[in-house]
Amino acid sequence: MLVSLPILGYISDRWGRKRALVLSCTLVGAIGSLKAFSVSYEMYVIVEFLETVAGASAFPAAYILTIELLGQDKRVLTTAFLGILLVLGGLSFALLAKTFQYWRTFILVVYPPSLLFLSYIYFLPESIRWLLSQNRKEEAVEIIMKAAKMNKVTLSDETLRQLQTEQKIKTPEEKKDLEEEKGLWIQVMNSPIIMTRLAICSWWWITCTFVFYGLAINSVSLAGDKYTNYMLVVSVEVIAVVNNALVLDRIGRKKTLLAAYVVCGISCVAITFVPKTMPWLATLLYLVGKIAITQAFSGIYMYTSELFPTHARHSLLGFCSMVGRIGSIVAPQMPLLAIYIDWLPSVLFGATALIAGGLMLTTPETLNTRLPDTIREAEHIAAAPRKQTPTNPQTQEIVTSRC
Numbered sequence: 001m002l003v004s005l006p007i008l009g010y011i012s013d014r015w016g017r018k019r020a021l022v023l024s025c026t027l028v029g030a031i032g033s034l035k036a037f038s039v040s041y042e043m044y045v046i047v048e049f050l051e052t053v054a055g056a057s058a059f060p061a062a063y064i065l066t067i068e069l070l071g072q073d074k075r076v077l078t079t080a081f082l083g084i085l086l087v088l089g090g091l092s093f094a095l096l097a098k099t100f101q102y103w104r105t106f107i108l109v110v111y112p113p114s115l116l117f118l119s120y121i122y123f124l125p126e127s128i129r130w131l132l133s134q135n136r137k138e139e140a141v142e143i144i145m146k147a148a149k150m151n152k153v154t155l156s157d158e159t160l161r162q163l164q165t166e167q168k169i170k171t172p173e174e175k176k177d178l179e180e181e182k183g184l185w186i187q188v189m190n191s192p193i194i195m196t197r198l199a200i201c202s203w204w205w206i207t208c209t210f211v212f213y214g215l216a217i218n219s220v221s222l223a224g225d226k227y228t229n230y231m232l233v234v235s236v237e238v239i240a241v242v243n244n245a246l247v248l249d250r251i252g253r254k255k256t257l258l259a260a261y262v263v264c265g266i267s268c269v270a271i272t273f274v275p276k277t278m279p280w281l282a283t284l285l286y287l288v289g290k291i292a293i294t295q296a297f298s299g300i301y302m303y304t305s306e307l308f309p310t311h312a313r314h315s316l317l318g319f320c321s322m323v324g325r326i327g328s329i330v331a332p333q334m335p336l337l338a339i340y341i342d343w344l345p346s347v348l349f350g351a352t353a354l355i356a357g358g359l360m361l362t363t364p365e366t367l368n369t370r371l372p373d374t375i376r377e378a379e380h381i382a383a384a385p386r387k388q389t390p391t392n393p394q395t396q397e398i399v400t401s402r403c
Contacts, residue, residue, distance in 0.1 A: 001056040001325045008057030009318025013311065017065035018126045020057065020314070022117055028055025029114025036107040059086075060321060063301055064314045068127040068371070073249075075302055080245035083298045087241065090234035098227040133310045133373060188312060193379045198316060200359045201304050204257075205324025207356040208297040211264060211349045214331035215290045218345070236287050240295035252367040253303045254360055257296055261357030264292035268350035272343040293353065306366040309378045313371075327352075 012020035032051040038044040063082060067075050093110075100106040125147075131140040148155050188194050216233060240260075247256050267289035274282045301317075308316040334345040364381045372378040 001052055001328070002322050004053040004056035005060070005318040005322035005325075006315070007053070008061060009315040012057070012061055012064065012314035012318075013130075016126050017061055017068065017130055017314065018120070018124055021061040021065060021124070022120050024055055024058040024061055025114055025117035025120070028058065029111050029117070031055075032111040032114070033107065035111075036104045057318065060301075060314065060317055064305060064317065065124075065127050067302065067305060068129040068310070068313075069125065075306075076245055076248040079248075079298060079302045080241050083241035083244070083294075084238060087234055087237045090237070091231055094227050094231045094234065129310055129371070129373075187375050188316070191375055191379060194308070194375060197307055197363060198319065200363060201300075201307065201316075201320040202323040203359055204296075204300050204304070204356050205320045206327040207261070207352045208293060208300055208327070209324045210327030210331050211268070211289070211293045211353055212297050213328045214334050214345065214349055215286065215293065217332055218286075218335060233287070233290055236291050237294040240291045241298055243291075243295055244299050248299060248302070249367070252365050253299060253306070254363070254365050257299050257303060258357050258360040260292045260296040260299065261353045261360065264289045264296065265350040265353035265357065267292065268346045268353065270350075271346040289349070296353075296356070303366065306369070306371060307363065307378065307381065308372070309375050310371060310373045312375075 008020050008024055011023065028051055031047060031054050035044055035047045035051070038047060059082075063079075066078050066082070070078055096110060097106060100109055125143045126139065128140045128143055131137070131143075145155075147153075188198075216230075244256065267285045271282050271285045271289075274285065304317050304320055305313055334348070338345050366381060369381055372381060
């Protein structure tokens with residue numbers, strides 16, 4: 001995943017969200033199926049690596065495309081919907097693994113259907129925001145017109161005029177925005193605000209992957225059937241997703257994620273002090289911690305994407321997720337560490353979560369702000385009231401309805 005995320009992030013920002021998504025989803029099915037025909041451990045590991053390189057960016061690509069097609073008032077609902085589908089995927093994974101316990105059969109059942117994502121070439125629209133950022137206005141207008149026709153909406157003359165008229169750069173600020181499109185990564189590195197934000201977001205991602213996967217891995221070590229335990233731990237994620245849907249648009253991103261990290265940190269540290277005679281309490285704290293970190297993980301996708309500009313959104317989100325893989329690399333070592341110091345993994349989970357919560361106090365609130373298109377806009381998030389243009393309200397409604 002360290003290799004995959006920057007590659008697919010670049011493809012997404014350079015050649016489009018749709019291409020990155022279709023490429024990732026179809027390749028993971030084609031390459032992953034080859035594992036069933038492995039003749040050695042070395043071949044299996046190589047195919048596993050190539051499969052992950054191809055498929056690790058499928059969810060980020062789908063998420064970025066979705067939030068860019070929808071209006072800001074739909075972001076939380078969309079994130080919750082995608083989170084619930086991830087839970088359904090996890091439950092399906094456990095059920096299929098229990099049904100087809102011979103690994104070759106399991107692979108041949110699970111992977112080939114991914115090739116059906118080739119149909120998305122015809123059914124899925126490209127991100128209108130990305131098309132406009134690439135000055136491909138005619139393609140964006142064509143998608144909007146198709147959406148209007150599908151929803152039986154008649155565009156006003158003013159809307160048509162705005163869509164068909166080339167934008168002219170009139171002010172020095174607009175010229176500066178255009179210059180930011182050139183040498184994007186140089187602009188990013190020259191922006192202390194964006195670089196600091198990138199470092200903070202990277203720690204959030206390290207924390208999420210470390211705690212989320214660490215708790216998931218340890219779940220199969222709990223008493224009882226490992227498939228049932230895994231499904232239980234995955235199922236409680238629905239609580240976190242629903243919580244996000246209820247509070248992210250009400251109390252804001254920062255307060256919600258801060259609370260999630262703090263609750264997770266306290267729960268994990270508290271497990272250390274639970275007497276051996278009260279395993280039910282340890283399990284309860286375990287599930288509370290899993291719910292909290294899932295809530296943080298679900299919300300951090302949206303919050304991170306709202307902090308960075310359109311031209312580099314997937315690349316920077318991919319960078320944060322890439323660095324976050326440090327957490328998922330370390331997480332599987334925690335059961336080994338517990339052999340020597342049984343309380344240390346829980347303390348490490350809790351400490352990283354509490355640090356992440358503290359860093360949440362250093363970034364701006366993005367509630368009720370539109371997605372920034374340029375680095376300058378990203379630097380000034382929440383510094384002043386933001387207008388909801390340039391996207392025409394009627395146009396946004398049409399696209400949202402179509403999606």
